[in-house]
Amino acid sequence: MMAANERVVMDAQAIERALARVAHEVLEHNKGTEGLALVGIRSRGVHLAARLRDKIQAIEGVKVPTGIMDITLYRDDLSRSKQQPVVKGTQIPFAIEDMHVVLVDDVLYTGRSVRAALDALMDLGRPLQVQLVVLIDRGHRELPIRADYVGKNLPTAVTESVEVRLKESDGHDEVVIARAEER
Amino acid sequence: MPFTHRHMLGLEGVSKEELLYLLDTAKSFKEISERNIKKVPTLQGKTVVALFYEASTRTRTSFEIAAKRMSADFVNLSSATSSVTKGETLLDTARNLAAMRPDAIVIRHPASGAPHFLAARLECPIVNAGDGAHEHPTQAILDLLTIRERKGRLNGLTVAIIGDILHSRVARSDAFALNALGSSVRFVGPPTLLVPELRAWGDVTTDLHEGVGDADVIIMLRIQLERQGKNFFPTVDEYSRYFCLTQRAVARAKPDVIIMHPGPINRGVELASDVADGPYSVIMEQVTNGVAARMAVLYLLINRPREADIEAESGTQAATEAEAATPRLRRRVG
Numbered sequence: 001m002m003a004a005n006e007r008v009v010m011d012a013q014a015i016e017r018a019l020a021r022v023a024h025e026v027l028e029h030n031k032g033t034e035g036l037a038l039v040g041i042r043s044r045g046v047h048l049a050a051r052l053r054d055k056i057q058a059i060e061g062v063k064v065p066t067g068i069m070d071i072t073l074y075r076d077d078l079s080r081s082k083q084q085p086v087v088k089g090t091q092i093p094f095a096i097e098d099m100h101v102v103l104v105d106d107v108l109y110t111g112r113s114v115r116a117a118l119d120a121l122m123d124l125g126r127p128l129q130v131q132l133v134v135l136i137d138r139g140h141r142e143l144p145i146r147a148d149y150v151g152k153n154l155p156t157a158v159t160e161s162v163e164v165r166l167k168e169s170d171g172h173d174e175v176v177i178a179r180a181e182e183r
Numbered sequence: 184m185p186f187t188h189r190h191m192l193g194l195e196g197v198s199k200e201e202l203l204y205l206l207d208t209a210k211s212f213k214e215i216s217e218r219n220i221k222k223v224p225t226l227q228g229k230t231v232v233a234l235f236y237e238a239s240t241r242t243r244t245s246f247e248i249a250a251k252r253m254s255a256d257f258v259n260l261s262s263a264t265s266s267v268t269k270g271e272t273l274l275d276t277a278r279n280l281a282a283m284r285p286d287a288i289v290i291r292h293p294a295s296g297a298p299h300f301l302a303a304r305l306e307c308p309i310v311n312a313g314d315g316a317h318e319h320p321t322q323a324i325l326d327l328l329t330i331r332e333r334k335g336r337l338n339g340l341t342v343a344i345i346g347d348i349l350h351s352r353v354a355r356s357d358a359f360a361l362n363a364l365g366s367s368v369r370f371v372g373p374p375t376l377l378v379p380e381l382r383a384w385g386d387v388t389t390d391l392h393e394g395v396g397d398a399d400v401i402i403m404l405r406i407q408l409e410r411q412g413k414n415f416f417p418t419v420d421e422y423s424r425y426f427c428l429t430q431r432a433v434a435r436a437k438p439d440v441i442i443m444h445p446g447p448i449n450r451g452v453e454l455a456s457d458v459a460d461g462p463y464s465v466i467m468e469q470v471t472n473g474v475a476a477r478m479a480v481l482y483l484l485i486n487r488p489r490e491a492d493i494e495a496e497s498g499t500q501a502a503t504e505a506e507a508a509t510p511r512l513r514r515r516v517g
Contacts, residue, residue, distance in 0.1 A: 070211065073253070123218065
């Protein structure tokens with residue numbers, strides 16, 4: 001459903017190209033796939049992590065271990081939320097000890113989700129290094145957190161909202177920016 | 184549909200959707216207990232008070248571990264070492280506790296309806312950890328979690344609940360939930376321990392072999408000798424001759440039957456030792472699942488959205504819950 005106040009800022013092809021570039025950057029930065037692991041943050045980070053894994057496999061021929069992280073239990077706004085957040089669980093079926101863990105999320109905004117993800121990750125073990133991939137960095141950080149790999153920097157106003165839609169969960173790929181309605 | 188009740192008093196009247204939501208939440212909590220660091224910060228700064236007027240090891244420990252794995256503070260109160268021995272009433276004790284601003288009170292009480300009584304009078308969320316012969320909702324949630332893990336579904340199953348039905352709050356909570364989920368229930372026991380009213384929730388039989396015939400799940404109940412003011416059967420020996428679940432009886436059930444027991448087991452009375460420790464037994468899985476079930480209940484009650492937001496989301500429902508929370512099955516026992 002396309003509301004009148006929405007504007008598409010990335011189409012399927014742009015998302016594809018951005019992810020392809022990020023996959024190369026991750027490999028370049030980490031000098032290959034040795035000790036590399038991907039962890040997608042629920043929900044859309046999971047799909048993005050899976051796509052990055054496939055792209056890395058296409059480039060290097062190696063399937064890097066990929067996990068799923070649910071940060072609900074680590075959020076700092078649980079008691080403020082209007083709806084009951086659904087806990088879907090974390091599935092990281094490999095030891096993150098001494099790994100280069102690449103967190104993957106769709107939008108980097110206040111940085112609070114990433115803070116929660118970092119805490120959750122530390123409870124699972126001690127990675128050698130943690131890096132962050134985001135498809136969109138829209139600014140307005142409330143914590144000293146930055147991304148290592150960014151699909152697209154998107155200057156926004158706080159009153160706007162950014163929505164990433166992906167084939168796996170929404171039927172098609174696009175990133176839209178919308179003037180936030182009364183929420 | 185999310186679970187937005189203010190209290191967890193019982194499963195009677197809880198919808199299928201709410202039950203499945205509870206179970207999905209509980210399932211996702213299981214992983215935390217398998218970690219090296221078995222703690223998440225979810226309920227940091229929250230306080231849970233346990234008020235137990237009856238003996239308990241499993242349930243109380245399970246609640247305590249559940250609260251602590253979510254970083255809540257847990258305060259334990261047993262009636263034996265509290266002002267209850269000085270004659271303080273239940274309501275006064277609870278009011279005093281509530282004045283210290285806990286985020287949830289877990290209560291076990293020998294009188295049916297005691298948690299409902301408090302729920303109607305206190306602001307604090309109340310969790311029923313067993314009230315008389317009425318309900319024991321968190322035990323039923325862990326039973327359902329165990330059944331779903333083993334059977335992959337909760338509808339269309341035949342579940343035999345065997346033993347001291349009259350005194351069993353587990354039987355009632357299980358039966359309410361299984362009915363809501365679309366499984367059929369059979370109550371099995373001697374006539375003196377069966378309640379005619381239970382026909383509304385399942386078949387009733389006094390024949391063990393008939394009762395377990397083609398069952399997918401067998402839930403054995405403990406003979407509650409301490410609750411029996413008078414004799415409901417001539418001798419324990421005679422009871423176990425007719426109602427002890429032996430290998431021979433199990434053979435009549437489905438080949439992939441699972442056998443559950445809320446504990447503590449009276450070995451050789453209601454459950455033969457080789458059955459309790461046998462391959463069909465999922466009793467230890469129940470105990471493991473108990474922690475996840477209680478984590479889910481505490482999480483959902485303490486993180487319940489504000490009243491106004493719930494109404495905006497789904498109409499009414501939760502607001503009038505406390506008034507409606509009087510048990511229909513009010514049997515006097517003892």
